[in-house]
Amino acid sequence: MPRRSSDLQRSVQYLKGVGPRRAEKLARLGVRTALDLLLHVPHRYEDATTVARIATLRPGDDATIIGRVVSKGVIPTRKRLRIFHAVLQDDSGLIECAWHGQPWLDNSIRKGDLILAAGTVGFYHGRQMRPREHTLLASAGDDDGGSGRVFPVYRATEGLSHRQIRAIVEANLDGLLDEVAEAEIFGRDWLRGLGLMRLPEALEKLHRPESLSQIAPATRRLAYEEIFFLQLLHARARYQYRSREAGQALDAHPELTLQMIDSLPYELTGAQKRVWAEIRADLEKPARMYRLLQGDVGCGKTVVAAAAMVRAVDCGRQAVLMAPTELLAEQHLRTLTGLLAPTDLEPALLTGSVTGARRAEVLEGARSGTAPIIVGTHALIQEGVTFENPGLVVIDEQHRFGVEQRRALRDAGGTADTLVMSATPIPRSLALAVYGDLDLSVIDEMPPGRRPVITGVRGPGDRPAAFDFLRAQLGAGRQAYVVYPLIDESDSVEAAAATRAIEDLSALFPEYQLDLLHGRMGTADKDSVMRRFLAGETQVLVATTVIEVGIDVPNATVMLIEHAERFGLAQLHQLRGRVGRGAEQSYCVAFYSGEGPPERLRSFAATTDGFEIAREDLRLRGQGNLFGAEQHGLPELRFADLERDSELLEHARDRARRMVEADPELRSPENRVFARVLQERYADHAALYAVG
Ligand code: ADP
Numbered sequence: 001m002p003r004r005s006s007d008l009q010r011s012v013q014y015l016k017g018v019g020p021r022r023a024e025k026l027a028r029l030g031v032r033t034a035l036d037l038l039l040h041v042p043h044r045y046e047d048a049t050t051v052a053r054i055a056t057l058r059p060g061d062d063a064t065i066i067g068r069v070v071s072k073g074v075i076p077t078r079k080r081l082r083i084f085h086a087v088l089q090d091d092s093g094l095i096e097c098a099w100h101g102q103p104w105l106d107n108s109i110r111k112g113d114l115i116l117a118a119g120t121v122g123f124y125h126g127r128q129m130r131p132r133e134h135t136l137l138a139s140a141g142d143d144d145g146g147s148g149r150v151f152p153v154y155r156a157t158e159g160l161s162h163r164q165i166r167a168i169v170e171a172n173l174d175g176l177l178d179e180v181a182e183a184e185i186f187g188r189d190w191l192r193g194l195g196l197m198r199l200p201e202a203l204e205k206l207h208r209p210e211s212l213s214q215i216a217p218a219t220r221r222l223a224y225e226e227i228f229f230l231q232l233l234h235a236r237a238r239y240q241y242r243s244r245e246a247g248q249a250l251d252a253h254p255e256l257t258l259q260m261i262d263s264l265p266y267e268l269t270g271a272q273k274r275v276w277a278e279i280r281a282d283l284e285k286p287a288r289m290y291r292l293l294q295g296d297v298g299c300g301k302t303v304v305a306a307a308a309m310v311r312a313v314d315c316g317r318q319a320v321l322m323a324p325t326e327l328l329a330e331q332h333l334r335t336l337t338g339l340l341a342p343t344d345l346e347p348a349l350l351t352g353s354v355t356g357a358r359r360a361e362v363l364e365g366a367r368s369g370t371a372p373i374i375v376g377t378h379a380l381i382q383e384g385v386t387f388e389n390p391g392l393v394v395i396d397e398q399h400r401f402g403v404e405q406r407r408a409l410r411d412a413g414g415t416a417d418t419l420v421m422s423a424t425p426i427p428r429s430l431a432l433a434v435y436g437d438l439d440l441s442v443i444d445e446m447p448p449g450r451r452p453v454i455t456g457v458r459g460p461g462d463r464p465a466a467f468d469f470l471r472a473q474l475g476a477g478r479q480a481y482v483v484y485p486l487i488d489e490s491d492s493v494e495a496a497a498a499t500r501a502i503e504d505l506s507a508l509f510p511e512y513q514l515d516l517l518h519g520r521m522g523t524a525d526k527d528s529v530m531r532r533f534l535a536g537e538t539q540v541l542v543a544t545t546v547i548e549v550g551i552d553v554p555n556a557t558v559m560l561i562e563h564a565e566r567f568g569l570a571q572l573h574q575l576r577g578r579v580g581r582g583a584e585q586s587y588c589v590a591f592y593s594g595e596g597p598p599e600r601l602r603s604f605a606a607t608t609d610g611f612e613i614a615r616e617d618l619r620l621r622g623q624g625n626l627f628g629a630e631q632h633g634l635p636e637l638r639f640a641d642l643e644r645d646s647e648l649l650e651h652a653r654d655r656a657r658r659m660v661e662a663d664p665e666l667r668s669p670e671n672r673v674f675a676r677v678l679q680e681r682y683a684d685h686a687a688l689y690a691v692g
Pocket residue numbers: 266267268269272295296297298299300301302303423447448
């Protein structure tokens with residue numbers, strides 16, 4: 001009888017050298033089962049083959065060494081400072097290490113222990129070091145095979161040292177690896193095709209590497225497994241969404257669509273044509289579309305979405321667009337009204353501000369189908385709003401809607417296709433990980449003739465010059481934003497700081513109208529401030545919170561960002577996107593306070609390409625911050641590196657989708673194991689299935 005993989009799900013408590021008390025401590029490290037212990041791979045390695053040899057050290061070197069303790073003791077000094085010192089020896093020589101004020105080390109470090117120490121080398125009657133860091137690699141009694149070894153260092157917890165964890169792993173590793181061998185999920189050909197090793201081999205290399213070069217390929221194997229299951233979850237969510245109710249093929253003759261596209265005053269860019277073809281193909285297929293349309297601010301997403309909406313109307317269906325705020329909904333309405341003029345279609349607006357007879361009229365149009373295109377806010381998904389036959393639902397800036405709202409809109413849309421728009425570029429690998437259930441369309445090209453926003457990074461000394469520049473722009477009839485970071489968690493402090501800022505600025509620019517936008521204001525107030533700015537009644541908008549993403553004020557040409565070092569790269573780019581929307585050249589000035597500009601600000605000034613910014617953001621902040629697994633209800637990625645493993649992501653997504661399309665319930669003999677692993681390890685993420 002082959003062992004079932006679920007045996008690896010037994011409590012870690014019953015493994016050799018563990019027991020109930022240690023099991024509790026291991027649980028603090030997230031290690032609860034035998035499998036968890038195997039997956040608790042070292043977080044770093046000390047390589048005895050690459051550390052410095054003691055005899056070669058020179059004064060002033062910053063070095064890492066490994067040596068045996070040949071003598072040790074506590075030396076009392078006159079100043080009552082007690083120094084623990086130990087002489088370490090490797091095969092080349094001796095060094096004396098001194099730990100000031102740490103006499104207790106005498107209890108934990110013994111003669112014969114193998115120690116790794118890092119610090120600056122000094123010289124006084126011989127080599128000396130005051131280690132800033134040290135690790136006990138092996139005790140006197142341990143049989144560790146001597147030099148030439150790579151020492152695994154495990155993440156430890158109070159009361160359970162990394163060496164104790166290593167001893168536990170060592171005591172159980174061979175037996176557990178045998179079990180894993182029988183529980184390998186992926187077939188040999190599958191792994192070979194990707195150049196991946198089998199799981200037991202990977203785990204053995206991670207726990208007992210012979211050289212550091214073995215770590216990366218072994219990690220890749222673990223990365224693939226978690227990536228595959230992430231994509232399997234996405235594939236299931238996608239399948240559920242698409243199959244819940246069969247969609248309809250929107251494939252009638254595209255009369256109005258062609259009218260609209262043909263009368264555009266410009267030609268679509270190559271990228272727009274490409275994504276339009278992707279979207280059109282989806283619309284024309286009977287399966288429901290579930291697609292993300294990504295592209296930097298101003299790349300021309302709206303016109304593509306409009307074409308898709310008209311395509312639905314061509315097929316006798318309605319199209320609905322939901323925006324996160326009233327202002328954005330109104331802006332979409334204006335844009336669509338212009339784009340649709342040649343087709344005689346008139347989009348209707350439904351927001352909280354549409355009331356009385358007009359509201360009744362729009363609701364009736366939605367219900368009866370006489371309103372073919374409806375634009376609005378979450379008012380679209382409130383009680384009492386029904387649509388006759390929606391064929392397409394477009395969600396703008398979807399990350400600003402909660403999961404519930406998105407689901408409500410999709411439900412309201414019945415069998416409608418869904419197009420989600422986002423002006424926040426993210427690298428493809430991150431998009432695959434987070435939005436793997438959607439299909440991706442990316443506009444990565446700007447319409448011709450755009451003048452990139454000129455960006456300057458300025459220090460405290462440059463303020464007068466920057467304000468002179470701002471005055472000149474205002475004098476030429478332009479408008480400007482001045483943005484402050486959130487100064488404090490508390491709203492009142494924020495409001496006070498913003499109020500002070502606007503007083504200072506008003507003194508500098510007495511001849512202009514300034515207005516204030518901050519987080520403490522109600523929606524209606526914010527709205528009217530934005531409207532005055534849009535109408536040109538105010539020239540300078542001082543804002544503490546992020547100004548509406550997507551708001552278009554073509555006459556605003558200056559974005560001045562205070563304390564720019566406190567903003568993230570992506571956020572800075574979003575702010576910069578508020579300008580550069582008209583015919584005039586636009587400028588962004590990022591003021592930093594303190595010494596010099598951080599690397600982030602230099603990257604910011606170096607490019608206006610949102611996707612490049614996004615990749616840099618991922619590199620600087622790390623995927624942990626961006627992936628936000630928990631926030632998306634996704635399993636965390638412990639081994640995968642989104643950049644390094646992007647090929648694995650693509651492969652896993654395709655493979656998982658094919659698996660689910662062919663065998664949705666994963667019932668076939670070769671797929672059953674995947675269903676079981678989903679159940680055993682990913683039960684917490686079952687909610688994902690329902691999101692579709
Ligand atoms: P997004 O929604 O991606 O921010 P929009 O669709 O609002 O971008 O387009 C921004 C501006 O670019 C609009 O004024 C639009 O008319 C214009 N535009 C869109 N596509 C093109 C194109 N292919 N050539 C020239 N101008 C374009």
